[in-house]
Amino acid sequence: MNRDRGVIKWTSMMLPEHVQQLKEMTAKHKKKAPPQLDEQVLEEWSRLLGEAYYHDLALSITIIDHGKEETVQGFVYRIDQLQRSLTLELKDSRFQRRSIPFQDIIQISVDDEAV
Numbered sequence: 001m002n003r004d005r006g007v008i009k010w011t012s013m014m015l016p017e018h019v020q021q022l023k024e025m026t027a028k029h030k031k032k033a034p035p036q037l038d039e040q041v042l043e044e045w046s047r048l049l050g051e052a053y054y055h056d057l058a059l060s061i062t063i064i065d066h067g068k069e070e071t072v073q074g075f076v077y078r079i080d081q082l083q084r085s086l087t088l089e090l091k092d093s094r095f096q097r098r099s100i101p102f103q104d105i106i107q108i109s110v111d112d113e114a115v
Contacts, residue, residue, distance in 0.1 A: 031067025035106065045108050049086065052076045058091055058111035063104045072098060073111050 052059050053076040061072050074088035077097055084102045089095075091111070 032064055032069060048108055048110065049076060049079060052110065053079065059088070060109050060111040061088070061100065061105060062107040063100055064106060065104065069106065072100065074098070
């Protein structure tokens with residue numbers, strides 16, 4: 001009986017450069033792109049950001065950072081319309097700030113575990 005080893009039989013004939021290139025291509029395909037958002041979602045986010053800014057509410061924002069999803073929690077410090085970015089004071093450390101471009105945001109919600 002001839003047992004097939006699948007892809008393993010071909011790896012010994014591949015150059016290290018080819019293996020590296022295959023890994024890079026796989027990583028590139030796994031990266032996520034920000035979704036296209038409709039006007040209703042953007043209006044809701046605008047209302048939520050304004051409310052969080054004026055009432056000092058903690059937000060939980062899901063972003064795409066280098067192709068991976070990441071959740072950032074904090075308080076709205078600044079909304080910059082010209083540079084199209086949002087600056088948060090991080091929830092863990094009130095003196096640490098992070099700027100987030102609007103196009104990287106996937107989801108915004110009020111954090112239930114507010115400080």
